[in-house]
Amino acid sequence: MLNKIFLLLFLQLSILGTTHGGKILIWPVEGSHWLNIQIIIDELIKKEHNVTVLVASGALFITPTSKSSLTFEIYKVPFGKDRIEEVIKNFVLTWLTHRPSPATIWRFYQEMAVVIQDFHTVCREICDSVLQNPKLMERLKKGNFEVLISDPVFPCGDIIALKLGIPFMYSLRFSPASTVEKHCGKVPYPPSYVPAVLSELTDQMSFADRIRNFISYHLQDYMFDTLWSSWDSYYSKALGKPTTLCETMGKAEIWLIRTYWDFEFPRPYLPNFEFVGGLHCKPAKPLPKVLWRYKGQKPATLGANTRLYDWIPQNDLLGHPKTKAFITHGGTNGLYEAIYHGIPMVGVPMFADQPDNIAHMKAKGAAVDVNMNTMTSADLLNALKAVINDPSYKENAMRLSAIHHDQPVKPLDRAVFWIEFVMRHKGAKHLRPAAHDLTWLQYHSLDVIGFLLVCVATALFLVTKCCLFSCKKLGKRGKKKKRE
Amino acid sequence: MLNKIFLLLFLQLSILGTTHGGKILIWPVEGSHWLNIQIIIDELIKKEHNVTVLVASGALFITPTSKSSLTFEIYKVPFGKDRIEEVIKNFVLTWLTHRPSPATIWRFYQEMAVVIQDFHTVCREICDSVLQNPKLMERLKKGNFEVLISDPVFPCGDIIALKLGIPFMYSLRFSPASTVEKHCGKVPYPPSYVPAVLSELTDQMSFADRIRNFISYHLQDYMFDTLWSSWDSYYSKALGKPTTLCETMGKAEIWLIRTYWDFEFPRPYLPNFEFVGGLHCKPAKPLPKVLWRYKGQKPATLGANTRLYDWIPQNDLLGHPKTKAFITHGGTNGLYEAIYHGIPMVGVPMFADQPDNIAHMKAKGAAVDVNMNTMTSADLLNALKAVINDPSYKENAMRLSAIHHDQPVKPLDRAVFWIEFVMRHKGAKHLRPAAHDLTWLQYHSLDVIGFLLVCVATALFLVTKCCLFSCKKLGKRGKKKKRE
Structure with missing residues (x-):
């Protein structure tokens, strides 16, 4: 009898025991995505885990650094940094040139299709470089990783996890038309009040808005289906059985979404979705003096009261008590730093989710936007004056800040909790909706x-x-x- | 400038400051509902809040006790305890006699309709006793409560909150066909994989099951609509404007649902829904000796190894290392104590959510059920032998226990957090979906x-x-x- 009790106690302890010294594999994405996942990696290392990052030899922003408990597994790809830079440059330039609007959407789609197909070619070359490298795969297998963290924007991480026989989870901001979340993750997106991503709509929609939103979902769905469909055969071949990109992505144990309800409009979600927006935010450190970041030639018209720097500590600047407003391109990372410190914004959005992000902040009364293509210096000045002098912007920014700070568990701690949960329980199957088994x-x-x-x-x-x-x-x- | 900084700091502190000494009003429901909300009340008192419970003079289980920081505001109703007892007795007996099945559903509905209409008559008399008592209402207004916690099973709490001009929130296990959660709370319930309450179906449904489930939702919806529709005019009259029960219930800031994913099948929900099932569970205290609870005459056939007691400490018994199985009627409270301690179950469900609860535990491999109406002693013995001797039941019960214990924040702490959140922010409007504004x-x-x-x-x-x-x-x- 006593034996049985000890066995049960052991079972319980081994399941519930604190997770230390686990082995975690990261499948990263370039740019701001990498900045965000780095914060999680640092926290995992603090909690005594061993983290290995898979990095292509041609990676642009992901610079291997030497840290104990952090390994960069560099694999050779048949191209250099310039190829990645070219893809990113084309993506941004095409977006800026053919900025989507109801009138230009078809042209935008056609131009973006070329860029996205090129991006997918690079992705596949990268994926091949791992899967067709038996020595690397063998080394990874011997690594006895317990979980792989991936970003579905850059397919392949899920294939590697399945090949290694380990659970995987996602860190994600959004996919076009939320197709991945909706069709692969099975989250309902009622088009009547959940604005489609990239639509710049809010949750308060007129009849005309709802028609636009309805069409947006279907149009983006169509774009995703046509542009991503070529992955189905790649996934089937790689996994050695008939499958689809979506079916494989649906196997993710937990989806860490890089937003929260201070930023999102309330909408349905599933228990394996965790909203950890702003996990990178932290209190500000004191600043040395007034600063201005600018890379490139100094403009001749620059005023005497403006200084240029290569890099500035944005978070410390936003947390400074004298900071009155934040002029931002509207990236999710920067925007969350403004929310964290309660700073009203002037948005000059450029591409991807940026126009949408600013639309969210505008709807919540914490931002004014200006159009980068048409703005004059007077427009920018007026926008700045508005957010500084009209107290409602500051009040709303402070309200969002209060919501952000008032959570039962901090976003970063929640992200790490669910990573460790998946390691402790070898998955999170109890959170997986049965919708995945239905056509x-x-x-x-x-x-x-x-x-x-x-x-x-x-x-x-x-x-x-x-x-x-x-x-x-x-x-x-x-x-x-x-x-x- | 300094003044402004101090003002902002003050604003931030007053929003984020810890909530102590708040004033909370409770609109309770009889029976096991009261047992559950009592745990929340105790925790609120521990956190130095002042709690006032509105109790009808004819209340059956809600016994006013004298505690500092806890006030029972007793109001007179035109009936005694026997009236409430009669309603509950009729409810249980009618359910047991006409236990719903596909063949008897219509008869069940007709019989239950009589009982429910009687229940609503009592509810309305209770509600009138508060609303038409100007002295009481005046006293409540002067009480400066910051939040009202209600249970939508017993309408009226929401009206009182709106009359007092304070935010309200719900504690809820379920409503028929989840109509309140679905139509008033705007939670999507896809009938293809989310089993309708009271259907005893699981999330793994055959085509025939899905037809039954689809019909179950619509039938229960119809029952709810017809039986609860009379409340619309009551609510309109009470609130002095044309409204409906559902529209009013939709104003709840937070819905505390008394289950969690150890028990529920994963399904969509909204950010203002918090799953706090098992919030009453706690570690077991040592037991004095073997126990048996039984109220009434001692049966002549009782074996010498069985002792009878009026009351037993169920939680301590379930937490005893020698406990091998739990024979239960399948109430949510008891079932969660079994999950908490990882004890496999033999379910003998009787009425309301009990057959459903046991169906959930059966689907998760932690229980065997026996039919109360047809079972023999051999059936019960075989069921007991199965859950004790087949190790899978214990393993699954331990798995559910592990899931229950492995949450970022304990259910009781989450429940109290969101109550305090609503008090700090005077609501939780940032979690309210815009679906409420749509037809x-x-x-x-x-x-x-x-x-x-x-x-x-x-x-x-x-x-x-x-x-x-x-x-x-x-x-x-x-x-x-x-x-x-």
């Missing part, structure tokens, strides 16, 4: 509705037939009687 | 779909007309030319 038709109950309609139609048909038959009989009898 | 038609985008269909039809019609017109013209010309 599209079944998920929407269309087979059930169809069946019930056929039943009703059959019943109506039979009743009508019976009635007609009875009427005829009665009619005939009546005629017979009349004749008699 | 049923708009919510489902039916107006948008209709409009787009009309557009497409019109376009098709015009194109066809043009084509026909052109063809005719061309045809005529052809004929003319031929003739020429």
Whole structure:
């Protein structure tokens, strides 16, 4: 009996025991995505985990640094940094040139399709470089990793996890039309009040807005389906069985979403989605003096009261008590630093989620936007004056800040908790909705509705037939009687 | 400048400051609901809040006790304890006699309708006793409460909160067909994989199951709509403006749901829903000896190894290392104590959510059920033997226990956090979905779909007309030319 009790106690302790010294594999994405995941990596290392980052030899922003408990596993790819730089440059320039609007959406789609297909070519070359490198795969297998953290913007991490037989989870800001979250993650997105990403709409939509939103979802869905569909055969081949990108992505244990309800409009989600926006934010350190970041040639018209620096500590600057406003391109990372410190914003959005991000802050009364393509210096000045002099902007920024700070557990701690949870329990299957086992038709109950309609139609048909038959009989009898 | 900084610091501190000495009003529900909310009340008192419970003079289980920081505001109702006892007894007996099944559902509905209408009569008399008692209402107004906690099973708490001009929140296990959560709270319930409450279905459904589930939702929806619709005029009259029960309930700031993902099948929810199931669970205290609870006459056939007691410390018993199984009627409170301590169950469900609760535990492999109406002693013995001797039941119960214990914040702490959040921020409007501002038609985008269909039809019609017109013209010309 005592043996059994000890066995159970051991079982319970081994499941619930604190997670230290775990082994975690990271499949990173370039740019701001890397900045964000770095914060998680640092925290994991603080908690005594060993983290390995898979880095392509041609990576642009992901610079291997030497740290104990942090390994950069560099694998060779058949291109250099210039190739990645070219892809990113083309992406940004194409977006800026053909900024999507209801009138130009088709042209935008056509131009972006070329860039995205090029991006996918690079992605596939990178993925091949790992999967077709038996020595690397063997080393990874021997690494006994317990979880892989990936970003679905850059496919392949999920394939590597499945090949290694370990659970994986995602860190994600958004996908076009939320297609990945919706179709692969099974999150419902009612188009009546959840604005489509990239639409710049809010949750307060007029009838015309709702029509635009409805079309936006379907148009972006179509774009995603056509542009990402080539991955299905790649995934099937890599995993050695017929599958799709979406089916594989649906196997993610936990989705760490890089926003929170201070920024998002409330909408449905699933228990394996965790909103950890602003996990990189922290209190400000004291500043040395007034600062200005600018890389490049000094403009001749620059005023004497403006200084240029290569790099500035943005977070410390936003947390300084004298900071009155934040002129921002609207990236999620910077925007969250402004929310954290309660600073109203002037948004000059450029591409990707930036126009959307600023639209969110505008709707919440904490920002004014100016159009980068058409703005004059007077526009910028007026916008700045508005957010500085109209107290509502500061009040709303402070309200968002209060919401951000008032959570039961800090975003970074929640992100790390769920990573460790997946390691402790070898997954989080209890949070996985059964929707993953249904086809599209079944998920929407269309087979059930169809069946019930056929039943009703059959019943109506039979009743009508019976009635007609009875009427005829009665009619005939009546005629017979009349004749008699 | 310094003044402004201090003002902002003060603002931030006053928003984020720890909440102590708040004033909270409770609108309780009888029976096990009261047991559950009592745990929250005790914790609120521990955190130095002042709690006032509104109790009808005819309350059955809610016994006013004298505690500092806890006030029972007793108001007179025109009936005694026997009236409440009669309603509860009728409810249970009717359920047991006409236990719902696909074949008897209509009879069950008709019989329950009588009982529920009687229940609503009592509810309305209770509500009247508060609203039409100007002295009491005046006293409550002077009480300067910051939040009211209610249970939507027993309407009226929301009206009182709105009359007092304070935010309110709910503690809820479920409503029939989840109608309140779905239609008033705007949570999506896809019938394809989310089993309807009271259906005893799981998230793994065959085609036939999904048909039954689909019909269950609509049938229960219909029952709710017909039986609860009389409240609409009551709410409109009480609040002095045309409104509905659902519209008013939709104003709840936070919904504390008394389950969690150790028990529920994963399904969509909204950010203002918090799953705090098992908040009453706690480690076991040592037991004095073997125990058996039984109230009534001692059966003549009772074995010598069984002792009878009026009351037993169920939680301590379930937490005892020698406890092997739990024979339970399947109430949510007891079931969560079994999950907490990892004890497999033999379920003998009786009424309300109990058959459903046991179906959940069965699906998760931690319970065997026996039918109370048909079971023999051999059935019970076999069920007990199964959960004790087949190790999978213990393993699954331990797995659920591990999930329950492995949360970022304990359920009770989360419940108290969100109550205090609502007090600190005077609500939680940032979590309220915009779906509340839409009609049923708009919510489902039916107006948008209709409009787009009309557009497409019109376009098709015009194109066809043009084509026909052109063809005719061309045809005529052809004929003319031929003739020429």
